[in-house]
Amino acid sequence: MKSMLIILAFITTAAAQVVKKDIRYLEDGHARHVLDVYAPAGAKDLPVLFWIHGGGWQAGDKSSVDHKPEWFMEKGFVLVSTNYRLLPEVDMGTLIRDVAAAFGWLQKHIAEHGGDPKRVLVAGHSAGAQLAAILCTDDRYLKEQGASFDSLIGCVPVDGDTYNVPAIIEVAETRNRVHGLPMPKYGHRLKFGNDSAKHKDFSAVTHVAVGKGIPPFLILHVAAHPDTTAQAVHFGAVLKAAGVPVTVFGAKDTNHVKLNDDLGLPEDLATKALTDFVARSLKK
Secondary structure, three states, X not given: OOOOOEEEEEEOOOOEEXXXXXXXXXXXXXOOXXXXXXXXXXXXXXXXXXXXXXXXXXXXXXXXXXXXXXXHHHOOOEEEEEOOOOOOOOOHHHHHHHHHHHHHHHHHHHHHXXXXXXXXXXXXXXXXXXXXXXXXXXXXXXXXXXXXXXXXEEEEEEOOOOOXXXXXXXXXXXXXXXXXXXXXXXXXXXHOOOOXXXXXXXXXXXXXXXXXXXXXXXXXXXXXXXXXXXXXHHHHHHHHHOOOOEEEEEEOOOXXXXXXXOOOOOOOHHHHHHHHHHHHHOOX
């Protein structure tokens, strides 16, 4: 049964907004092949935020956007939030291609909703951070959809721990081993295919190279979390070495969930970093 298209219009302190939910990005696809579009009323040729939810690649939903729609619409953006199939129903490669297919829909149809397909900011939290990073470094997925890095104005991965998959596997398994703890039954090793070649291929750091046209990055992470900090700093260094503009921002006095939930709040320091990044991205 096809999902119903729900159209909601409401007034906020900023402006009238139009929200269109459960739009199918693959007509004959899975129930999770749907996305939501948030746009200011009368939107035309506005830059687009493409948001990818987290949930360990096994859970989560496109509705988990918190303050982001209002914040981005106030900044003059259209926001697209997508679902995708989850592990273990599909493998990681299929899951990434679902996200790329949603991006492909955006390229073809976002102008109908007031967005500019040539100015897209990609962002995601946790598992969504890995998906955003791989989409913006491994150009194979966009090319399959007839798109390219030329349409990207920036990428904002939020507190991901898998920009370098082999590294997080080694860290997590070593930690468990030296402390005599059991290995996770379905940890990163298995989620990413239980194959060292796949682990490397699904790592954004693998695909960073000079001259590819990779967009600027703002990598947000929890300053007190050793794993996401190490991943963010390393990924940032790899991008910088390839000449990609990058800012790595460690948020203090927060945690993995709160960092994401607070994006868009007036006094949030990570939001201030995001504000600066968005302003620079729009000059591209």
